[in-house]
Amino acid sequence: MKLRKLGVFAAGAAVAFSACSNTPAATGGASKGTVYFAIELPQQGSEKAASDPIINGIKLAVKQAGGKAGGYTIEIPQSVIKDDALNGAHDAQTGANNMSQIVAEEKVIGVIGPLNSSVAKAQIPISNEGGLSQCSPANTNPDLTKGAPAAQLRKKANNYIRVVTTDDVQGPAASQYIYDTLKKTSVYIIDDTETFGKGVADAFEKDFKARGGTVTKRDGAPKTTQDYVTIMTAAASGNPQAIYFGGVTATGGARILLAAAQAGLGKVPYVGPDGINDGSATTKDSFLNLAGDKAANSYSTLAGIGTFDGKAKFDADYLAEYKTAATGYAAQGYACAQVFLDALGRAGATNPADLKALREAMRVAVTDTSRTYTTIQGKITFNADGDTSQKIVSIYSFDATAKDWKFETQVDYASK
Amino acid sequence: MTTVAVARRSPLNRAARIVAFAVIAIVLYDIVLFVALQQSWLTGSKALTGDHAFGVAIQQTINALSIGAIYALIALGYTMVYGIIELINFAHGDVFMVGAFLSILVTAGIFGQIPGADITNIPFLILVLTVALLLVMPATGLLNLTIERIFYRPFRGGSRLAPLITAVGVSFILQNVALVVVGSGDRAAPQVFPLNWQIPIGDAKISVLSIFIFVLAVGLMLALNTFVNRTRLGRAMRATAQDQQAASLMGVDLNQTIALTFLLGGALAGAAGVVWGLRFGFVRQDLGFNAGLKAFTSAVLGGIGNINGAALGGFFIGFTENLASALGYSRWSEFLVFLILTFVLIFRPTGILGQQLGDRA
Structure with a gap:
């Protein structure tokens, strides 16, 4: 068989x-x-x-x-x-x-x-x-x-x-989705200060500004950070319409989301790269598992083909x-x-x-x-x-019923 | 004898001075933040308007008090142990971590709270918190006491380096036991407090949780202070800190007194563990390392061995970190903390309030 x-x-x-x-x-x-x-x-x-x-x-x-x-x-x-x-x-x-x-x-x-x-x-x-x-x-x-x-x-x-x-494609894909599909024009950006997280956040920031969006604040928090609530209180002071996180779950993806909820940003779309797209809420240690119900407005990208x-x-x-x-x-x-x-x-x-x-x-x-x-x-x-000819980024959103990431759309950047 | 008599004569006076100092410091910090937040060249983002800046400054001050309170609670354990047997108990941060996990065991295990759900029923909330504190604090206290009995007591009177290295070893043992039991990822902790419980002050929204954390921490510190200064056992602790031999000759039971110190320090770390979970919603097996490092820094900054110094140092570190993060320099916050520590120690090698548990506590 x-x-x-x-x-x-x-x-x-x-x-x-x-x-x-x-x-x-x-x-x-x-x-x-x-x-x-x-x-x-x-x-x-x-x-x-x-x-x-x-x-x-x-x-x-x-x-x-x-x-x-x-x-x-x-x-x-x-x-x-x-x-x-x-x-x-x-x-x-x-x-x-x-x-x-x-x-x-x-x-x-x-x-x-x-x-x-x-x-x-x-x-x-x-x-x-x-x-x-x-x-x-x-x-x-x-x-x-x-x-x-x-x-x-x-x-x-x-x-x-x-x-x-x-990430010079993955970042912009998230930016395009926030700006064009979610229709959010201002965003707060935070990264985990690592090679991947900072890189994808940089690419995101550049593209979002190029589209005419406003970056209320650009911040970084290493994975050893204790007090995320203070950082997100500072983030909330700029009244962003969306949050972009550059990093992975292990370096603070879910912690920042929880702190954002504490600081009054619970209803603001929270968008991250493939680093937080790590399985459903039943997967131990995954972003959705740690975030629980607070993931309601979360989105993630995968730097690969979704369908x-x-x-x-x-x-x-x-x-x-x-x-x-x-x-x-x-x-x-x-x-x-x-x-x-x-x-x-x-x-x-x-x-x-x-x-x-x-x-x-x-x-x-x-x-x-x-x-x-x-x-x-x-x-x-x-x-x-060594780079692939396939430049496709997929966008996922949180599905509250299935408690899992749901495929939304994919963007092909090969021609762009 | 005379110093004790003087201190006894004016406790109210002294308390009033401390409160006045705290209020002035907080107001000053508030003003600094208020002004700084309106400078776009400093924050690197759009300058806030007056009202908005005022609200954010108040909110951040409350945040600083919360994290400062957590650091201070852990720092007390470091400083008490150092004060009494001159040992840097590196395992203390990990006792705090164990406390944070035990707290999840109580809120999720006994009361069935799931992360993300809130308790809006006030009496039930008080019950959950009380039970969590009443179970976790004695548990971490006993853990700390056991560590002393098994790992530190055999070395007493001998080399100072041996128990120090043993303490590092115990720290790894606790971390690795946690690794085996709970795994190495973040564990979600039930936050219990409803997020929308906020007290509006102008533009600012002060969460009830922050107030709870601050009040609990200050209450525990006052209780400890009273215990050390006003009771027989407290006096035994101070005597042991000043001169073990002399204290022993005067009839102080050294083993009992030292065990008591570890018990109290562990219990305070347990309380810090409980509020950590409520505040940040996650616990990890290596949490104790960083939190412990900050708390240890707090104790050194305030003057190691000095109980009031540890509390002061904890809040100082909390406010320093907060300042960096509030202005958008969170990636520099640790740098700033240790920069300030270095400068304080250059000019005041014994810390802000100086050393010696016996003299000052």
């Missing part, structure tokens, strides 16, 4: 498989050996809610591909599923250590993760040095791939791609496999795994001599800018920076 769902990408794998069985080295179509896909995501605290669907998505994709590509057997052993939130929230230093360990494991031919841009910033130089393909299902900070800051991270040939679009051909089937398969609905970046995790499976098919066809050569062949295949990948999200290509 599941094997029939190999999908389009399996064609590539099948071709590669038959190709290798024709070579003298291969013995009767047996596996060329076992290789690993590593996963690096925060798996404790609030961010567990965001990471679990991604891990499930990755495993589902590998399982549906029969656990094979390019003649290799693919495994995701627990030893290469690393957690960068050992103390409850993502930590760049832990992420860097994890990446060193992953790179050192020679069977690993690709790593999927991390969740947070600040962690990616610490990891990319390490995976790049090790020539290991890295695909992030959730990093949205533009500096990871574009311009001089990105060049600093990658001294060698590119190894990093991402299947989500960037796509085959979503119904994906949701059904996911539900059947994990007994829970696919949320957040589940499809993005699936897409990363699909890209890796496709690339492994092509890398395996070159018959690399050893695991080291395979890792390099894999990197070349993954970052091939001429390759059009057929993923669950649609057909995508990656440019030389």
Whole structure:
């Protein structure tokens, strides 16, 4: 049943498989050996809610591909599923250590993760040095791939791609929604002072001002902040019509919403990026779980496609496999795994001599800018920076009956 | 003897001086905020008009009193323990964290309150709060006492460094036990107080919750002050702080007195934990680290070992943080707090009110 769902990408794998069985080295179509896909995501605290669907998505994709590509057997052993939130929230230093360990494991031919841009910033130089393909299902900070800051991270040939679009699109999408759809012309902006949060808030602010909107105040509160009520009292003094939060649940998404309610801003729309779109109210530690009824006027964005051909089937398969609905970046995790499976098919066809050569062949295949990948999200290509051609941002609102995020609309920025 | 006699002669006078000082400080702060909020070059946003600025200034002052009260309650535990056995009890912030979790256990577990729902029935609200305080305060007090008995007492009379490092260890133990029991994410705490319970003063809306927090904290501090200054056990505490050996020779039971100090400090941290949940609506297992750091800073700022100093320091830190956040510089608030601490300690190495529990409490 599941094997029939190999999908389009399996064609590539099948071709590669038959190709290798024709070579003298291969013995009767047996596996060329076992290789690993590593996963690096925060798996404790609030961010567990965001990471679990991604891990499930990755495993589902590998399982549906029969656990094979390019003649290799693919495994995701627990030893290469690393957690960068050992103390409850993502930590760049832990992420860097994890990446060193992953790179050192020679069977690993690709790593999927991390969740947070600040962690990616610490990891990319390490995976790049090790020539290991890295695909992030959730990093949205533009500096990871574009311009001089990105060049600093990658001294060698590119190894990093991402299947989500960037904050210079995600921020403006939220801005456009607040200004055009919600018809709010003044906004208070607060970020968590981290790479991702500040970046997306900056992009939001720039776009909102360009549309003619007013920013009543721009503020920042690190995740160790104690007294959010004071900050939101100051926010309320500017009488904003909406609040934009740049950050994730673990760095204060729900705390700021609760404080806003205390300070009299409970009825003002509260809009955040993908960092607060981390599952329904029944998901432990998620934004909606912590915010409770106070989430009534909350909105969030995802820097990826919200509705796509085959979503119904994906949701059904996911539900059947994990007994829970696919949320957040589940499809993005699936897409990363699909890209890796496709690339492994092509890398395996070159018959690399050893695991080291395979890792390099894999990197070349993954970052091939001429390759059009057929993923669950649609057909995508990656440019030389590693960014996806699909620049779609989805908007979600809080559904008080289902106590979950409800898909509202999606905006395609590819042509803009 | 003479100092005690002098202090006894004019308690009202002294109380009046403290109240006058507090009122002047608060009014001054209010004026500073009122003026600052009308300067757009300073706040980086549209300047507020006079009435509006006045209202916001009052509201922020109340916020500062609330967070200051929480810091002060925790700081008292640091300062009392330091005063009596010269130990920086690093685990104290984590006792506060445990108190905050226990409070959720009471409000959500016993009374079935869900986060987000309010209690509008006043007698029931009073019942919930009373039960929460009456259960959590003794519990955290006993926890603190147990920590002293198991981890600190064996080191008494020996090296000062050993119990210090043990205290750091106990802090990690408490954090990790919390990690195992409740997990590492934010936990929603029932806030119980209806948000629309506000007293309008001009443009400002003062929430009843803030007033409750402030009154509770000041009440507990006054009770502690009276206890330390007016009772036999309090006198034993002061005597132990001044000279353990001499106190012991005069018939003071050292073990009992030190245990009592930990009990009281823990109970106050528990009270702070209860109001924390009501105020901010979330609790996290590593909450004690930062809150503890601020409270410890408060104690040092006021003069470690000095009970009044800890209270003063707590409010001082609360107001400093509030000033930064109120003007839109929240990302700089911690910087400002520690900058001020550094300068105060350069010019007054013993803190604002000086050290010594025995002399001043």
